[in-house]
Amino acid sequence: xxxxxxxxxxxxxxxxxxxxxxxxxxxxxxxxxxxxxxxxxxxxxxxxxxxxxxxxxxxxxxxxxxxxxxxxxxxxxxxxxxxxxxxxxxxxxxxxxxxxxxxxxxxxxxxxxxxxxxxxxxxxxxxxxxxxxxxxxxxxxxxxxxxxxxxxxxxxxxxxxxxxxxxxxxxxxxxxxxxxxxxxxxxxxxxxxxxxxxxxxxxxxxxxx
Numbered sequence: 603x604x605x606x607x608x609x610x611x612x613x614x615x616x617x618x619x620x621x622x623x624x625x626x627x628x629x630x631x632x633x634x635x636x637x638x639x640x641x642x643x644x645x646x647x648x649x650x651x652x653x654x655x656x657x658x659x660x661x662x663x664x665x666x667x668x669x670x671x672x673x674x675x676x677x678x679x680x681x682x683x684x685x686x687x688x689x690x691x692x693x694x695x696x697x698x699x700x701x702x703x704x705x706x707x708x709x710x711x712x713x714x715x716x717x718x719x720x721x722x723x724x725x726x727x728x729x730x731x732x733x734x735x736x737x738x739x740x741x742x743x744x745x746x747x748x749x750x751x752x753x754x755x756x757x758x759x760x761x762x763x764x765x766x767x768x769x770x771x772x773x774x775x776x777x778x779x780x781x782x783x784x785x786x787x788x789x790x791x792x793x794x795x796x797x798x799x800x801x802x803x804x805x806x807x808x809x810x811x
Contacts, residue, residue, distance in 0.1 A: 619647075619649065619653070619657075620657045622647045622648075622649070623643060623647045623649065623654055623657060623658075623664070624667060624668050624671045625647070626643045626644075626646035626647035627643045627664050627665070627667075627668040628668050628671070628672070628710065628711045629646060629710070630642050630643050630646065631665065631668060631711060631714050632710035632711050632713070632714060635713075635714065635718075636714045636718045638661060638664065638665055639661075640654055640655075640661055640664070643664070662722045662724050662725065663724065665722065665724075665725055666722070666724045666725045666727070666728045667728075668711070669711075669715055669725055669728050669729060670728045670732070672709070672711050672712075672715055673728075673729075673732040675705075675709070676702075676705060676709075679701060679705050680698055680701050680702050680705060681698075681736070681739060685697035685698055685701060690752060691743075691747040691750070691752040691753065692752070692796070692799075692800065692805065695796070695799060696792060696796050699770070699792060699795050699796065699799075700788065700792055702770070702774075703774075703777070703788060703791060703792070704788075706774045706777065706778065707777065712774075712778060713778050715729070716771075716774055716775050716778050717775065717778055717779065733767075736767065737763060737764060737767060740759075740763040740766070740767060741759045741760060741763050744757070744759040744762065744763055744803070745759050753803050753804065753805070754803075754804045756804065757802075757803055757804045762802050762803060765802060766798070766799055766802050766803075769798060770795065773791075773795065777791075
């Protein structure tokens with residue numbers, strides 16, 4: 603696992619140094635298409651290579667921590683907030699999908715995280731843990747909507763949610779791959795994505811409005 607526990611005992615200055623190293627690592631990974639050299643990260647972060655190893659046990663551990671940090675940012679921007687307080691479930695989900703598309707398009711590390719299929723086991727473990735957490739939250743989200751009568755209880759959240767999540771993730775892969783079949787217009791992407799989600803959740807087209 604990536605070394606996260608040191609954050610709990612680090613002082614504020616050390617936490618800032620660790621975060622600076624993570625930002626430098628993210629830049630290195632983005633600039634070099636998933637490759638990372640500790641010496642380059644040290645130069646960008648303006649620290650010694652030896653100092654980096656005080657925070658991260660290895661080059662792979664640093665990559666894993668950087669991917670973990672990417673998902674922290676993703677969660678803060680998309681999952682940990684209610685984008686439309688007081689709105690219905692489908693409206694909130696449209697807002698979340700819109701924020702997700704915006705985040706993935708703009709974040710420099712997104713191409714590395716989504717397009718790099720060959721991952722070190724430690725990095726793959728971080729991604730598996732984060733995606734499992736996302737799935738659990740999605741299931742809870744749908745079941746709560748069912749309790750409120752916004753989604754029919756005949757829908758099995760444990761089946762529908764992984765199907766929807768897998769479809770949306772593949773859409774992000776295609777976006778980042780610059781697929782010529784996808785229009786750049788965000789409204790078109792949102793309309794098509796929400797139509798897919800609505801069908802998976804047993805909603806009608808009229809309920810999208």
